[in-house]
Amino acid sequence: MASSTTSNSEGYEPKHIENRLFINGEFVPSISGKKFDIINPNTEKFAASVYEGGAEDVDVAVEAAKEALPAWSALGAAERGAWLNKLADAIEKNIDEIGYLDAISMGRPYIGDAMAAYAGYFLRYFASKALDVHGESSLNTAGMVNVTFRQPYGVCGAIIPWNMPLLVLICKVGPALAGGNTLVLKTSEKAPLSCLVVARLCKEIGLPKGVLNILSGFGRPCGEAIAKHMDIRKLSFTGSVTTGRAIKKAAADSNLKNVTLELGGKSPLVIFDDADLAKAVPAAAFSILSNSGQACIASSRVYVHANVADTFLEAMKTTMAKIGQPGDATAAGTSRGPQADKMQFDQVMSYMSYAKEQGLDIRLGGNRIGSTGYFIEPTIIANAPEESKVVKEEIFGPVVVINTFTDEADVLKRANDTEYGLYASVFTKDISRAMRFAKALEAGSVGVNCTSPTVAIDMPFGGYKQSGEGRELSKHCLDEWTEVKSVYISL
Structure with a gap:
């Protein structure tokens, strides 16, 4: 592989930007x-x-x-x-x-x-x-x-x-x-x-x-x-x-x-109480923060077992706050930039306004960052009703909904209750349960003890249903x- 000319683009600016x-x-x-x-x-x-x-x-x-x-x-x-x-x-x-x-x-x-x-x-x-x-x-x-x-x-x-x-x-x-x-x-x-x-x-x-x-x-x-x-x-x-x-x-x-x-997608991530949270938490956080949530495969719906829900939520708050701080996308070391434009920014902020108007439980974020640039805080909404817009619709921003479950059949039904079917994930140490979910989840790609953006170039990629x-x-x-x-x- 030929190497790039520098290790980052900070300070880089082309002499000419082609526009034709x-x-x-x-x-x-x-x-x-x-x-x-x-x-x-x-x-x-x-x-x-x-x-x-x-x-x-x-x-x-x-x-x-x-x-x-x-x-x-x-x-x-x-x-x-x-x-x-x-x-x-x-x-x-x-x-x-x-x-x-x-x-x-x-x-x-x-x-x-x-x-x-x-x-x-x-x-x-x-x-x-x-x-x-x-x-x-x-x-x-x-x-x-x-x-x-x-x-x-x-x-x-x-x-x-x-x-x-x-x-x-x-x-x-x-x-x-x-x-x-x-x-x-x-x-x-x-x-x-x-x-x-x-x-x-x-x-x-x-x-x-x-x-x-x-x-x-x-x-x-x-x-x-x-x-x-x-x-x-x-x-x-x-x-x-x-x-x-x-x-x-x-x-x-x-x-x-x-x-x-x-x-599009509204990808579910199911985390059972036997899951390795040391792997599940950073994977879930990275999935929703990668590209500022502007990814069709982002795990924007997380279902975590009630037995570990409090631990998971606190760890997600800490992790998302730590790795989710945005910066100028041209600067060295920036891992998360702004939303792509004003239209995308306004769309995400409209969901934040909706969540506040509906009295939803915003555990982290929910606001704009600063007054210049289209930057939005990493956001966690907990225990939102399944029929809520933030659960059903693709937000395309750094916003994750975390709901709880206790029953395997119930969470599978909720995970599949969507018009989308691009990506789904499950974290568990039970291989039989993992394979049951891999078969039953209605998505073109399923991650087991991993989540998006994990894909492999030699594996087919595409969606079920309206994805x-x-x-x-x-x-x-x-x-x-x-x-x-x-x-x-x-x-």
Whole structure:
């Protein structure tokens, strides 16, 4: 792995912040000439102005992707993988710039070589999977040899969120390109800057023009145009349930394009009275404070057995207060930054107001920190009614609800009583109980004696229920970016 140029981004500032669209291997202004501003959530001051992609820009990008498709899909799998490995090298060498731009656009703390390691590791994994796209054969029909091919969809679309721009971009770009597709990708209007660095790196390494096109823009009109485009055969989206539902409808109303959705969560964490609290407490605290709670897999609902509830609550208060103090995301040593923007800040604070109005038991936090920047205190709400908004709805902030239980069947029912099903966790030393819960919890991923953000790149990731459909990561990820053809050969 190439090392990053410095160990942190404090004091780092790029000489130039790219703000144009990346189409057909070149940076271009949007056709409309419209721009939108990025406000630094650490300071509430102007950070950058970025060209806004529109429907007409999507059309141009799709044409570029169509032109690039025949040559790209005809490349050998190893050659496509080699391009992804080159991009991984380039990202690692420019990780300071990427980290700084995320810090000033959406407040994600710069995490230096760790981010470089994950980014490079993920992209290289997808590069290796290019060689694993295989068909099957059958001799079961007399006089026939029947085989299947897995082939690229063609021109594909991707729409990514603001909370983890680089890693989610890689999780779309890697398997899409490895599978032989070309891609039109829209970044979030909250955090487009770091993705434009990736675009620049594609140009620098000489990635064939039109293979990857990156547009900055809003859900409407840019994202909607991608979802409705008749020449886009496949779309992968990560974001909210509301937007995911709109995307699926747009796909159905246009050309019935295949859609993969990774949506929201309200992840339960169940802690039994035999659990190792020395492991459970820091795991639970880190899960809800990581990225200031702006993670779809955050363990935002904790159910702790009544026998250890008081001990757990006191330990959580101490731990969250200690590790949850935020700071400027560009500063060395900052582990938690602000909420991404004023909209996210206001959304979280509206839940704090609701909790106070309802007389809920706020054991820690519940307030803004300071008067500048979108910083919110680490917050614990105890014993909230199960039908309460803070239990049912995704807050997307550093807010955890801790309720108690005494009965295994009851807590399982409460854990599953949600429209979401992205991640769930259980802490217990009883292996039989752990496996019962792993089977019964209605979630695409289950942690046993660990919790989110624990995932493994070689394990499929995705949601049950309204948390989405399809899977990312693992060997299954290329299944989402290729389609199956049956070929019948008469002897």
